[in-house]
Amino acid sequence: MSATIKDVAQRAEVSVATVSRVLNNLPGYSEDTKQKVMQAIKELGYQPNAIARGLINKRTQTIGVLFPNVSSSFSSEILHGVEEEAHKHNYSVIVCNTAEDGKRTMKYLQVLREKQVDGIIFSSGVLKEDYYKAMQTMGTPVVLVATKSDYDQVPYVKVDDYQASYDAADYLIRQGHRRVAMIGGSWLDPIAGRPRIEGFRQALKDHGVETRDDLILDGGFSFEGGVAATERLLASVSDVTAVFAAGDEMAIGAISAASRLGISVPEQLSVIGFDNLKLAEMSNPPLTTVSQPLQEMGRLASRKLIAMMESGAPADSEIVPHELIKRRTVCPPS
């Protein structure tokens, strides 16, 4: 097997304590012995065993990240940011795909505990009480990303969903649209569902535009859902000139559905999305959307978590700015 600290101590003719000291840049040895030790390390190709180190330090230099779906563009952008920042600070990241249901989350929380991770980033929708309790008993710092919770001990980093949604609707109305629909999430979803619907409604209200319940559909945040909702919408309401989809995939679905129905975007129907995933710019035509800085949010969450882990102090939540990205799917109604 690989060389251990004992082997280098032997070879350098010093004690393991001394080797440990030079390894950790602690004071307490002559330049001479340092050289001997370095030499031995090099000759043996010695690498410290982080496991042994972790056992004694009670720090593993690893964090766990929970996602409902690792392969979604949304999650993987966040993951990218998380990983990047973690790596910069010498932390590794364990990815956990919680799937939709909760069981998997609890299971994962347990393995993260057994593996003694130093911190957790949670992006899996709602932070249920069970999860929160488990995290409490673990005593591990947690930060939420793209979500928030009722527990204000746990900091989050997210966009202002209400305002972002308001801005999207506001933009549509300022372009002249008066009959605008929304394809969103569930009213029961306290993060990406309700707040966005409320922001949408408020914008219409502030502009004196009629808001109708049949103009707000649930697209379940999927492409297929966006397609289906758009078909339903276009079948029942004839004078819609614009739709706000509270997720880019749903927006792309809306464009597909429209195009299949021979309705041209944006000439006959304006579409605005939400997220600004990579696919938004690849869309045909390129999708106008409200951007969430996903990668940056991941980075921020990582940084915040690391600060908590290293200082032991609680951290503040952070609302990151969203931005309207104007591309080619919105124009004034004809």
Add this chain to the structure above:
Amino acid sequence: MSATIKDVAQRAEVSVATVSRVLNNLPGYSEDTKQKVMQAIKELGYQPNAIARGLINKRTQTIGVLFPNVSSSFSSEILHGVEEEAHKHNYSVIVCNTAEDGKRTMKYLQVLREKQVDGIIFSSGVLKEDYYKAMQTMGTPVVLVATKSDYDQVPYVKVDDYQASYDAADYLIRQGHRRVAMIGGSWLDPIAGRPRIEGFRQALKDHGVETRDDLILDGGFSFEGGVAATERLLASVSDVTAVFAAGDEMAIGAISAASRLGISVPEQLSVIGFDNLKLAEMSNPPLTTVSQPLQEMGRLASRKLIAMMESGAPADSEIVPHELIKRRTVCPPS
């Protein structure tokens, strides 16, 4: 802090050895003491420390996965499969974003070694000699996914790139196209570059279709590259009726470029992609493409790696089947 095995031993009035036995389902205790131990575990909310366990077992139940870009659809699909299978077998996965250059890879290999991972999945393009050597000295099992190497000790799971490419071109020609272009990778890329170009060429040849070097462009596997290559192509050659893009993002780029030039897909230009990423079905029109079962490849790689780790035996490489997915971007030339 959390309870340790000592705490439960005390509470159950047995030795830690006994607790360890029931924890690991080893034989050697009465039903009675088992109950006492279980009870104590429950009361204390005890969870074993995987770090301590790993130190002694020399197994951490974690694997490392290296990707050049975690947030690409391509990588995240693979990651999803890897994670799923790993989790099923009680392994955790550490993600490593190697970025384009090699330095990051070596750095990561080092941390994976220090963290004593049980195995490595490598998806970062070419397995350079440095990487291979480092892996050798680690003595850790490795499997390659969506790539291969000259070292035949290290198994891979991938598609037959040559044949997949051949099939794409063959399909185009059978549809009646006689002037077909390819937007691929670099000839110097031994995995996704050259073999696909060769497969393409051979298909044309076998059908007696003229192959011209100016009809084979490098799109660098990006959307932008696909756009640019298509613009170059369409500016210089007027009679192309079909293009094979060796990556879906490039294919989508081709569609965008064509649409911007007022060329309709597929009526005036057929486009076929490669990969079958999620965005292929979201494309407008939906993209015809050659599918690589990315998630399944991830799962297979994971399974193969776990088999190697647990048996100590080498594993065989595996070529997984590709499939032509016919959607709406290819039709006979008019």
Add this chain to the structure above:
DNA sequence: CTGAAAGCGCTTACAG
């Protein structure tokens, strides 16, 4: 400046 020793939380022969 340096080393012997205890200890992190476990597992595993060994002995009874």
Add this chain to the structure above:
DNA sequence: CTGAAAGCGCTTACAG
């Protein structure tokens, strides 16, 4: 069936 002890590869007082 059960426990005392050694040991995994480190770090960290403590003593000199």
